[in-house]
Amino acid sequence: MKVLITGGVGFLGLHLAHYYNKQNHQVSLLDIADFNPKEFEDVFSFHQTDVRDKEGLDQVIKGQDLVIHAAAALPLWTKRDILTTNIDGTRNVLSSSLKHNVQRVIFISSTAVYGVPEKHPIDENDPLIGVGPYGESKIEAEKICQDHIHKGINITIIRPKTFIGTRRLGVFEILFDWIKDGKKIPVIGNGKNRYQLLDVDDLVEAIYLFGKKNHKKYNDTFNIGAKEFATVKQDLHKLCEHAGSGASVLATPAGPVKAALALFDYLGISPLYKWVYDTADKDSFVSTEKIEKTLNWSPKYSNQAALIKAYSWYLDNYESVKATNSGVTHTTGWKQGILKLVKKVL
Template sequence: MKGKRVLVTGGAGFLGYHLAQNLPRRGVAFMAFNDIAPFFKEEYPEDYILANVDVRDADGMYRLIHDNKIEIIVHCAAALPLWPKEEIMSTNIAGLRNTLTQAQKCGVERVIFISSTAVYGVPEKHPLVEDDPVDGVGAYGISKIAGEGVCADFRKQGMCVPVIRPKTFIGTARLGVFQILYDWVDSGKRIPIIGKGNNLYQLLEVTDLIDAIWLAGSAPADIANDIFNVGAQRYDKVKLDVGALCDFAGNGARVMPTPAPLVKGALAVFEFMKISPLYKWVYGTADKDSYVSTEKIEKKLGWKSQYSNQDALIGSHKWYLEHKDELKTQKAGITHRVGWDQGVLKLFKRWM
């Protein structure tokens, strides 16, 4: 990717923000970003192109790619699980197909698709490898599976379309559901975990994800044109990883196991009533093992993670502590870069 002209779709999001901060230091020649969400322009250098272009807009995407002589696209654009189903399917499938179509017309060298380990569903077998069956949970998981199918179609037509399947990734400026965790920990509350917390739940620090993207964009096409899992190589039981975060806070916050069937049932009702921000993928997998093998990306691209689950959680929490006062003035939303309305969870927080 060094010396290349790069477009990041979904560039106003959490990963787009970090790519903007990171890739120039690695030597990319030019960067453009597009999103339908507003950009925090002060976070992007003045010479970057920030375009409010929808990935479903054929003419807009063609002009953005063609006029800026884009050579590599990192496709981060996605409607997240809290979005309406129709928007998720349209953005995540039709938007991806349109991006690939316009990239093909403009002779783009490669398009790196950011998929998700959500494509695996909630299997019993672990660690998960790239050839394991896919079974998405909810519209988001289903849309990512379909998106990978679109990538496969274009790969058959001769395009280089690496697919990255990251675990849930966090880091500085990551809010969303993690802002709720950080708020509770900062308040010195008991932190309810679904079940006993003996399950292994792998996370990923965003810097390690960017390393994987860089390698997928830099390796020879015949090596990079594949599907790769990415996740922290050091992770522990949920109760220990969250417990380490509580220990770091040093304010009395502590892990509190809960009966999984009862809590999941209650959260399902709250979700149906639209009074909780937690959706099925979050609470449905919280007490399950969830970790992937990274052997393939290690061997083919030479990737290694720098950060453990605990490193990632504590580093992200530190950023939250430094910015929590200004975050209180922001309006709640449904992306990973803003806090979510805790809804009924606020009531339970008082009792913790």
């Protein structure tokens, strides 16, 4: 099978590429980012193309059997880039896939489409109230998916929780750095809220199962997250305990901390954006009943197991991680800004 992964050089994209390659599929990657094929044994076809480039995209999609649309502009990007990439880019991918008779498209959406609901667990029929350009753009992209399903193309929409694993950096690199150095790890609020994560290996396996067969029942929307998770405080305590560095969890007053982080965000001196600090003290977990029943499958990794696995990779690759230039993606470290000063105090 010929498989195209948009956003193929990203965190999820590379995990997907390796998984499909091991299953002996012909894998093509499409991304605007640079790609070093030598690092990955030169087994993938790479196309440095923007999903907003209709003609370039059309040439790459022609002849593909399965398209996994994982390309997305992240919340740290400009509003214009978020909207054009996530909305226009998705429309381009689906239009070209329909034109070239792609067997199935799997669209990677986000649980950000739900906003900050009071009801938990969240199920797929709950209201969509996206917060900010990113959440709003994912809602619009899902509407485009539904329109194209009616036009006759097979599309699966997946809404994953925050997923972590090997090579995942971004905000988690900051967390792992503090834990490694034995610092107090501040949580917003008392840490008694439940925040569900997802191991990238579970996400990849679910995507693979959806792509194997063209069942009409797969033309639907599915939440996915860890099946086992505790409170934020309990999950982080377990990670600190595993690290054995002396790091510990520190509860903080939510109101003043959020106000301070909002100011730092406004001044451009903190890597934490509004969605992160506004939801950090809230419950956030989805029902996985629908995806488990449809695929006859269940996520393997708990929050704690996923965190420990990702942290262990970070330690094993510490030198190369620190040698990597900082950026605004999930596969680069983020500049800590004012948090570097906070770290010295704790």
